[in-house]
Amino acid sequence: xxxxxxxxxxEQFGPSxxxxxxxxxxAAGADLEQLLAWGRARRPSRVLDVAxxxxxxxxxxxxxxxxVVAFDLTEPMLRAAREFIRGRGVANLAYVTGDVxxxxxxxxxxxxxxxxxxxxxxxxxxxxxxxxxxxxxxGGSFLVQDILGHDDQEIASFITxxxxxxxxxxxxAYRARxxxxxxxxxxxxxxxxxxxxxxxxxxxxxxRMRMAPDARRALEGxxxxxxEPHRAAFDFRLTDTGVESFTDRMILLRADKD
Amino acid sequence: MIDDELxxxxxxxxxxxxxxxxxxRIICPACRKAYPIRDxxxxxxxxxxxxxxxxx
Numbered sequence: 540x541x542x543x544x545x546x547x548x549x550e551q552f553g554p555s556x557x558x559x560x561x562x563x564x565x566a567a568g569a570d571l572e573q574l575l576a577w578g579r580a581r582r583p584s585r586v587l588d589v590a591x592x593x594x595x596x597x598x599x600x601x602x603x604x605x606x607v608v609a610f611d612l613t614e615p616m617l618r619a620a621r622e623f624i625r626g627r628g629v630a631n632l633a634y635v636t637g638d639v640x641x642x643x644x645x646x647x648x649x650x651x652x653x654x655x656x657x658x659x660x661x662x663x664x665x666x667x668x669x670x671x672x673x674x675x676x677x678g679g680s681f682l683v684q685d686i687l688g689h690d691d692q693e694i695a696s697f698i699t700x701x702x703x704x705x706x707x708x709x710x711x712a713y714r715a716r717x718x719x720x721x722x723x724x725x726x727x728x729x730x731x732x733x734x735x736x737x738x739x740x741x742x743x744x745x746x747r748m749r750m751a752p753d754a755r756r757a758l759e760g761x762x763x764x765x766x767e768p769h770r771a772a773f774d775f776r777l778t779d780t781g782v783e784s785f786t787d788r789m790i791l792l793r794a795d796k797d
Numbered sequence: 798m799i800d801d802e803l804x805x806x807x808x809x810x811x812x813x814x815x816x817x818x819x820x821x822r823i824i825c826p827a828c829r830k831a832y833p834i835r836d837x838x839x840x841x842x843x844x845x846x847x848x849x850x851x852x853x
Contacts, residue, residue, distance in 0.1 A: 542844050585806075606802060617838055633803045636840040641810040643841035648806040 544662040545638060548708040549613045551748065552592075556619035558747040560593040565655075570735050570789055571599060574653060574682045577731060577793045579603050581680050583651040589639050589671065590657030594620030600653060601629045608633050608644075639667040647676040655684045656789070659702075659712050664721055672725040675796045681727055687734060687790040688712040689772060697769040704758045706748050715790060727794035735789045741782040756781070798837050799823075810841050824849055 578586070578600055586604040588597040590611055597609035597620070609624075609632055611617045617634050624632060637643050639654075640663055652671045661667045671681050686702075688711065689695040695712070702709040713721065719729055745755050759781040762770065770777075774786040799807075804818055809825035809832075816832075817824040823832040823839055830846035832839060 545842075545844070608803070608806075612842075614835065614838070614840065618836055621838070633800065634838045635803070635807070636835075636838055637810055637842055641843060643807055643810040643839075645806050645808050646813070 544708070544710075545612060548660055551706055551708040552613045553615040555747055555749060556593075556613070556616040558749075560619050560623045562593060562743075562747060565593055565595050567595075568737070570655070570684055570737065570791060571596065573733060573735070573791050574655070574684060575599055575603070577680065577682050578651055578653070581651055583649075583680075585649045586651045586653065587642075587644065587649045587674060589652060589654040589667075590660070591620055592616060592655075592657070594624050596653050596655050597632060598624050598627070598629060600651070601632050604631070604651070606631050606633070608635055608649075610635050610637060610639075610642075612636070612638055639670060642670040642674050644674045646673050647679075648674050650676055650679045651682060652679070653682045656686065658683065658685050659710055660708050662710060664710075664713070665724060668721050668725040668727070672727050672796055675727075677796060679796045680730075681722070681794045681796075682792075683718075683794070684789055684791045685718075686712040687788040688714040688717065690714055691772070694769050694772045697765055698773060701758065701762060704754070704761065705745060705750060718790060718792060722792065722794040726797050728797060729792055729794045731791075731793040733791045735791065737787045737789050738784050739787055740784050799834065799839060803839075807839065807841070811843050822847075826851070 583604040586600045586607045588609050591597045591609040594609055597607050601607045609620055614636050617636055621634055652675055658664050699711050762782055776783040807816055809816055809828055812827050814827040821834055829849050831849040832841050832846050
């Protein structure tokens, strides 16, 4: 990751660390349950949770693995995750700050690597996924979840603009075929795949990133002035004065190392 | 505090070489870099590493 983009991610997520720890949409849900089901079947010894954020995925996997490493680019995020997990009787978790594009782990060190809703922040996803593949042992599984890119170019541009106005460290979401190409390029084969929807409650979604009221109003104006089919693609629900919610599609993939 | 289990799998993010663990920092002798340990958490970011030389 370039230093500048990495800095942007750290600036964005450092002050929001606490909001990610308490985020209900990150702590539980059908998406996390699906990843856990895939993970459980692998009976993993060592798990790496990349971009652990509030630490929810790392904590959940600590219940089914011998050992979990919670990994994040942002130091305050990792400290907040540790604070959240401390006192929950979990003794098999370790914390490391670093960049997914240059992982500080031995080749083959992990039987499972997880990464939830994060690779759209990475400047070079190809490099990141190659690093994930490097630290996986033979037959190891990468369990990845992210926002699914829209197939229509104009609609994809619309939602990317919405995302970037909320969070300047957002790069973009990838389409299903792009995910498969990225994984394949790193020597990982897709074994399982599913798409789930996730409702984003506007107040919660914009609040987590500490959007200023005027920036938020401007973003609502942008959404309201967009062509109706653009909004319909994400099921934007409007109120009299603004936006109530929208719906993201999430892609979940299990890809195994050859 | 970094336990032995973690020490066994940590490598330098730049050269993937073996590391030497000290109280407050982690040394990569090959790259001559020292990675800080802050609040007990290893900070394995290449741009956060300090130059290190064997005599220091």
